[in-house]
Amino acid sequence: MKYSYLYTFLLLLLLLVDNSRSKLGARSSLRSGLISRGWRSGVGSNxxxxxxxxxxxxxxxxxxxxxxxxxxxxxxxxxxxxxxxxxxxxxxxxxxxxxxxxxxxxxxxxxxxxxxxxxxxxxxSLPRCGVPDINLQYDVRSSSVSWPKAGNRWFSGKNLSYGFSPASEIPANATRLFRNAFLRWEKAVAGLNLTEARYDEADIRVGFYNLDEGVEDVVWGESVVRLQHGVATGEIRLDASKDWKLGGGNGSVLDLESAAMHHIGHLLGLDHSNVEDSVMYPYVLPSRQPKVELSNFDKATIRRVYSKGSCGYARGVLVRIIITFALAFAVVGL
Missing domain, CATH: 1.10.101 (Muramoyl-pentapeptide Carboxypeptidase; domain 1)
Structure with missing residues (x-):
């Protein structure tokens, strides 16, 4: 009898270990990670x-x-x-x-x-974003958490709020860089409105976490979409163990504002780009030059994403008008 209890305990332990190693997309679920209070404590080494x-x-x-x-x-x-x-x-x-x-x-x-x-x-070998480059799986409605994927809008309209995790204790000069990044994206899309809100009420939530885990040693951050109580929110999750520089980077240091631009782009509907000067390029190049300004490629891509949405809406309105007139004429004809 005592051995059956032992086997049961070992089985439960194995299940817990297996669940802790599960993945999102190519990884089936999100790494939970622990929020780090010392978000600039690391040296950024991989x-x-x-x-x-x-x-x-x-x-x-x-x-x-x-x-x-x-x-x-x-x-x-x-x-x-x-x-x-x-x-x-x-x-x-x-x-x-x-x-x-x-x-x-x-x-x-x-x-x-x-x-x-x-x-x-x-x-x-280069540091990179944790979001997959291709074959992204987007199924937030059934799995409750997913990678953001272009063509699968997790929000409606053009009004979004953002907030900063109190537990991450992000300093004021860092939140200022994020605000600048949100403002740049807002200016790139006509009608887009990005405003700051309380963290637990925001559509996009920013925080720092311990993300290092095997291959994740090379990852400096990720973006996800999470569904809770029927409400979808976007999350920007940056690695607290990396050495983040506020305004340009060198050596093993990563530029925070560049990371902010990249992940906001994901949550607004952009996939990775293989164009090196794009803010959506997933790797940090050896030069560590900041990429905080949208390239012409970035502007064209984001405007194309939102113009498609506008065209789709306009077509929907036009179809409804045509159907209304058709019904009216049918009634008159009767």
Missing amino acids: SQWDSTVNNVEQQQQFSPKHVKGLSQIKDYFSNFGFLVSSPPFNDFLNQETATAIKTYQQFFNLNPTADLTNETFHQI
């Missing part, structure tokens, strides 16, 4: 991920088909939408992985060899 990439790169030349640590590289491509399979992965380089590598190379304008080239290793 040495663990760098070590993984370096080890795989060095071993590949000896055995290109079986490389210790390749499973973590597969996990990376799975997380960001390029590898359809889900973990656990092995260390063998199969055709599916080669196809994923080539798709990744094509997306980021690298030489599409389908091999893990030095150029590819360099790219995946």
Whole structure:
């Protein structure tokens, strides 16, 4: 009898561990993370991920088909939408992985060899956004939490509020950068109205969390849409362990205002771009140059997204007018 209790306890423990490792999109649910009170305590290093990439790169030349640590590289491509399979992965380089590598190379304008080239290793070593690049799964109505995906509006109209998490203790000079970022996006779209509100009443909620977890070591933030009590809200979740600079970055430091611009773009309806000067480019380039101004590409893309919505609304109104007149004439005819 005592062994049955032990087995039950171990089974429950395994279930808890399995649930804690679940993923959103390519990861089936959101990492919860703990809110950090010391949001600038880290040094922004991604040495663990760098070590993984370096080890795989060095071993590949000896055995290109079986490389210790390749499973973590597969996990990376799975997380960001390029590898359809889900973990656990092995260390063998199969055709599916080669196809994923080539798709990744094509997306980021690298030489599409389908091999893990030095150029590819360099790219995946860069800090990046946690939202997948392709094959995003958007199903917030059934799963309660989802990645934001262009073409799937989680809000209606053009009026949105935003608020800052009190638990994250975000200093005033940081919230000021976010306000500037919201204002830039507001000016880019005619009729868009973004206003500040209390955190628990806001449509878009900003906070800092501990996000580091395996591949997430290289991720500096993410955007999600959450459904609670029938109400959808957007969340900007930045990594509290990274070293955030208020106005430009260098070395291992990340520019906070650039991150704000990027994630607001996600929640307004934009996917990742492979155009390097776009604020929606998912990687932080080695130069660490801030990207706080919308490029011409960004402006054209966001206006196209909202003009489609306007056209759709106008067509709907026109259809209703035509139906009304048709019914009126039918009644007169009778």
